[in-house]
Amino acid sequence: MAFLEIDGLRKRFGQVEILKGIDVELEKGGFLVLVGPSGCGKSTLLNTIAGLETITSGEIRVDGRTINDLHPSKRDIAMVFQSYALYPNMTVAGNISFGMEMRGVPAAERQKAIDKVAKVLQIGHLLQRKPSQLSGGQRQRVAMGRALVRDPKLFLFDEPLSNLDAKLRVDMRIEIKRLHATTGTTIVYVTHDQIEAMTLATKIAVMRDGEVQQFGTPAEIYNNPSNLFVADFMGSPAMNLIPATIGTNGNALSVVLQREAREPINLPMANAPAGLSAFQGKPIIFGVRPEALTDPEGAERNASNIATADCHIEVVEPAGSDTFAVTNLGGKGVVARLRADANIQPGSNTPLAFNLTKAVFFDPATETRIR
């Protein structure tokens, strides 16, 4: 039995259904990230777990106990809010111990707990300050301290890093990951940033319009997207999704990509997914991640199915660690990721290696994966 179980959760505001039957579960000590574009219902889902929103139907269980109708304070959870939500009239110590004060914990015990958390988060020198005297990163730490001090069964994070600047965000991301590793707590984390999702999660639920599009480990989500939305949403730069048709090349199937003012590229598929044969002569969406489309020297040596084709390079973007080249295939800009020192000129025709082992195919009509 999983530690956190959500069964058939539905949430309705009047006529509008915000959550349309969510089924998710998480093992003890796991890190579940709810990711999706704004308005997909991920924050609402988190609020229903916290008890800040009621649910219309379904069940939420933590450690075998149904918590659907319990008051937020009785659910044994702690929450870190997007805006930190520190009480401005209290000191850092007051903020951290407010929950204990409400539960009637004696002052001496409260002090002990505060000191312990302050040590873990290295905020001991800030305890007597007011939130207005803290920097963004310090406020973030205090907000986490307020959650940590409760020692709850479940931690809920609602986009905790979205108010920090880029560098601090990376630091705090690592800190959260370290905290999770050392304390072994169970965490549910909401974000719209797919990099946070990939780096932090043990399980990811990609959401759209109140439905879970795919639920799995980060590797599953990244390498095996179940539909076009997940493929497009996860990964940066995003996966190239190229309109193509399925043709034949000898006995094997092949992917035919249209090019501007030149004959189409015909990529032979050595081990095409079984479902693809039904699409012969029909349009499909050909998905290939930028790192699977590279210069022939930089291509993976042991990949079993690599096809090379000449492409017209329109734009070159040196990014330091890599060089990104943009070409045009099937009427869309397609990004290839090359080695940093790749010698490539905009306007030239350069051979690019397609790693077809990593390629995925989608039905343009249903947007589902062709397997």
Add this chain to the structure above:
Amino acid sequence: MSAVTTPARQASGGVSVKTLNRIVIYGLLALFALFYLMPLFVMLVTSFKTMDEIQNGNMLALPKAPTFDPWLKAWGETCVGLTCAGIKGYFWNSIKMVVPAVLISTMLGALNGYVLTKWRFRGATLVFGLMLFACFIPFQSVLLPMATILGSLGRFGVTLQNSVGTSFGLGNPTVNLVFVHVVYGIGFTTLFFRNYYEAFPTELVKAAQVDGASFFQIFRRIMLPNSMPIFVVTVIYQFTNIWNDFLFASAYAGTGDAMPMTVALNNVVNTSTGVVEYNVNMAAAMIAALPTLLVYVLAGRYFVRGLMAGAVKG
């Protein structure tokens, strides 16, 4: 852009036009300020003059021999109606009426604002709309219905007095006025607090809920301590309005011992016996105006304090 256009404008002789504009603007402002302050100035200087000087001198002239006697007389000796014990008793009447009325109406407004924004219920907008409507009902139109209600409350008070032994203040003119001002003030105080709490981060309330705080604990520990600016605004507004009210005061406590300051001042000025003591009248009027000024001076500095700084965001 501005860096480019400013020198160009100066070069075309714009400086003199700009200066002229300034002169006109400040000249007008000074004129209006003068108009506005003139009556206060006359009141102030007159209250320090002797009657001889008033009768023979210029109204705008400064007092030749400043004297505190008119103030002392206004405070302790002047005649209000038929009793000649000064206005001090009525001053305290007003204080006894204003302080509870201001505090009760402000606290109720804060509670209303808290519920209307953080514990929204079906029809909350309608309720707020109706309360707003209450702000625009003219005082005169509620005079008679309110008199009827106060009469009923008074009779209920007598019944209580006879059966329980205490009327709980029902029927007492001061209590009546507090009641009227609280009822009439709730619309405004709710409006103030609702608009303030509308912008108050709801996540603080949610965090407090997760921390296990109850409805009133959240109100007392989270909302109220962070409401100082609007609290001060509301107190100043309510204090000024209730202290200066004449209509309700004269209608429901126009005679007798509970008469508030404003009615008493009117009776001082309207006394028909003997010479009209302008200096005493002016001093009494100044005394009547002082508390509202004092409240503003004491509380005004909280207006500008940004107490919410640091609550949310980085």
